[in-house]
Structures are given as C-alpha cells and as structure tokens.
Amino acid sequence: MQRKSILSCSSSSSSDFHSWLTQVFGAMGGYYGMAVLVGVACLVMTSEGGATCSGVEGRAGVDGAPGRDGWPGVKGEKGEPAAMAEGPVDAHVLQRLKGEMGMRGSQGTMGPKGYAGDLGPAGLAGLPGAPGPEGKRIISGKSSPHQARSAFSAMRTLSAYPPFERAVTFQTVVVNQDNDFNKNTGYFTCRVPGFYYFSFHSVAKVGMCLRISSEAVNNLGFCDYNTRNSDQVMSGGVVLQLTAGERVWLTSFKDAQPDSVTKDVRDKFIIFNGFLLFSSPV
Structure with missing residues (x-):
C-alpha cells in the first residue's frame, strides 16, 4: 500500500x-x-x-484481498536409519530386546526334601465309578471218587433200660460207611483223621441220662427226668477232632434217677449218628 x-x-x-x-x-x-x-x-x-x-497527513489505505492458498508440497524422502552408538550399551535396553534362543542347560542337582505341609480339608466325594466287567462263571466241581468219607447211623429198639456206665449197643444199622461203626460193641473207630459231628436222640417214658464218650475229649452228658409217664425226647450233639484209631461211643449213666428205672420194660428208642465234616490236612 x-x-x-x-x-x-x-x-x-x-x-x-x-x-x-x-x-x-x-x-x-x-x-x-x-x-x-x-x-x-x-x-x-x-x-x-x-x-x-x-x-496534512493522509488516510491509511484499504487492505487488499487475501491471496489464494498455495498447493501442497511434495512428500519428503525417507530418512536414514540411526547409527548404533559405539561403546557400552545400557543393560536395561538389552533386557527389552529379544535375542535368539540359546542351548538348553543341563539339569541341576535335586534340592533337599521339604517339610510336609498341613493336611488340607477333605474334598468332596467323587462320582461313582463305572461298573466292572461281568465275571466269568465258574463250573462247580465234583467230589473225587477217592475223597475220604465216613458216616454211620444206628438204632437201639430194645425195651430194656441200657445198663449204667456201659457202651450202648444197637440192633439196627441204617448207614455204616466202610464199617467204621460196630453195632454190637457200640464203638465208632476213626479211620480218616478230621473233624466229626456226633449226635443222639432218645424217646422214653422214664428219665434217662446219656453221654457222648470219646478218647479225644472229656465226656459230654445229657439228662432228662420224666415224671409225667409219657414219651419224652432228649437230644445231644458235639463236634470232635479225631485222629486215626480214636473211638467214640454212647454211654448210659446214673445221675438222679431212682434205681427202679433200670427195671422199666416199656418201649424205648435210641438213635446214634456220626459223620465226617472234613478231613485234617496231612
């Protein structure tokens, strides 16, 4: 202007x-x-x-109109990468830089065993497991024909009262495996060592006392006093372990019965049984 x-x-x-x-x-x-x-x-x-x-001072002139904006300049070229500084490098900078993986080191020595910690609370019960496989059926075996056996059953049917402190004899033998029992003497003789079960039953209108006698254990007696003048049943039994040659028999004995019972001739019945449960190991 x-x-x-x-x-x-x-x-x-x-x-x-x-x-x-x-x-x-x-x-x-x-x-x-x-x-x-x-x-x-x-x-x-x-x-x-x-x-x-x-x-006289003149007036200020009027501002002219603004000029047009200029065109954008050309984009500059990419700068050069920074040069690495020589000399010592900051250790913290190196830790932030990821280098190549090195070789795996050897395993160190095992440390001392630590102390056992406190027992924690019991956990919740787990879910039930799946059922196991079905078991195989086992075929039941049969007894060997050479397996040891021993059994007897004999009956006394005489009306006479059996004499005291004598082995009771029998008239009829129902079972007598390998003739281990002698009905005339009333003795069972062990042939197969093992465990046996012996029992007796008696029916009479008078009181009677019978004991299972054995060379293996003390005698075991049973008594039944009948005052009603009617048939009364008495029973007894025992399990004994016998060795070969030992005998078992049934004995009548006097306890509290009067002497008159020995003169009673009414019907009386006694049965004596025994059999092997299982043989003893050799």
Whole structure:
C-alpha cells in the first residue's frame, strides 16, 4: 500500500533551499513544473521570517484481498536409519530386546526334601465309578471218587433200660460207611483223621441220662427226668477232632434217677449218628 501526503518543507537559508530543490528535481523527474511551484511557495514563506511549512497527513489505505492458498508440497524422502552408538550399551535396553534362543542347560542337582505341609480339608466325594466287567462263571466241581468219607447211623429198639456206665449197643444199622461203626460193641473207630459231628436222640417214658464218650475229649452228658409217664425226647450233639484209631461211643449213666428205672420194660428208642465234616490236612 502507498501512503499519500502533501509535501512539507522547512528552510532557513537560500543555500539550503537550493540544495533541497536539486534533490527534488532528481527524484520527481517529469514533474518539474510542480516542483518549481512548491519551491517558490516555500521560498516566499522563508523570506517572510523563516517559517516552516508542512502538509496534512493522509488516510491509511484499504487492505487488499487475501491471496489464494498455495498447493501442497511434495512428500519428503525417507530418512536414514540411526547409527548404533559405539561403546557400552545400557543393560536395561538389552533386557527389552529379544535375542535368539540359546542351548538348553543341563539339569541341576535335586534340592533337599521339604517339610510336609498341613493336611488340607477333605474334598468332596467323587462320582461313582463305572461298573466292572461281568465275571466269568465258574463250573462247580465234583467230589473225587477217592475223597475220604465216613458216616454211620444206628438204632437201639430194645425195651430194656441200657445198663449204667456201659457202651450202648444197637440192633439196627441204617448207614455204616466202610464199617467204621460196630453195632454190637457200640464203638465208632476213626479211620480218616478230621473233624466229626456226633449226635443222639432218645424217646422214653422214664428219665434217662446219656453221654457222648470219646478218647479225644472229656465226656459230654445229657439228662432228662420224666415224671409225667409219657414219651419224652432228649437230644445231644458235639463236634470232635479225631485222629486215626480214636473211638467214640454212647454211654448210659446214673445221675438222679431212682434205681427202679433200670427195671422199666416199656418201649424205648435210641438213635446214634456220626459223620465226617472234613478231613485234617496231612
């Protein structure tokens, strides 16, 4: 913007005015006539007393319109990578950098065994397991024909009262395996060592006492006193372990019965049984 103003001048002598006029002529060129007029005016004012003349200040000009935005510049080229610094490297920087995996080291020595910790609370019961496979059926075996056997059963049917402290004899043998029992003597003789079961039953209208006697153990007695004059049954039994050759028999004995019972001739019945449970190991 060019600011316009009225030319002002100030002079105190003619030599000064002449110098000033020369400068104006050089600056204004073709406007020579106008310069002469201005110079004459200033000279007149100077001759009248050396007064100073000046023009009135002009107004500021109006701003021009803004110019257009420029076009974007061309993208710059990629910069060069930074050079690694020489000298010691920060250890913390190296820890953040991932290097190549090294070789696996050898296993270290086992440390000492630690102390046992406190027992924790019991856990919840687990789920039941799956059922196991079905078992195989086992065929039941049959007894060997050579397996040891021994059994007997004999009956006494005499009406006479069996004599005291004597082996009871029998009239009929129902079972007698390998003739281990002798009905005439009343003795069973062990042939197969093992465990046996012996029992007896009696029916009579009078009191009677019978004991299972054996060479293996103490005698075992049973008594039944009949005062009702009717048939009364008495029974007894025992398990004995016998060795080969030992005998077992049935004995009548007197306990609290009167002597008159020995003279009783009413019907009486006694049965004596025995059999092998299982043989003893060899």
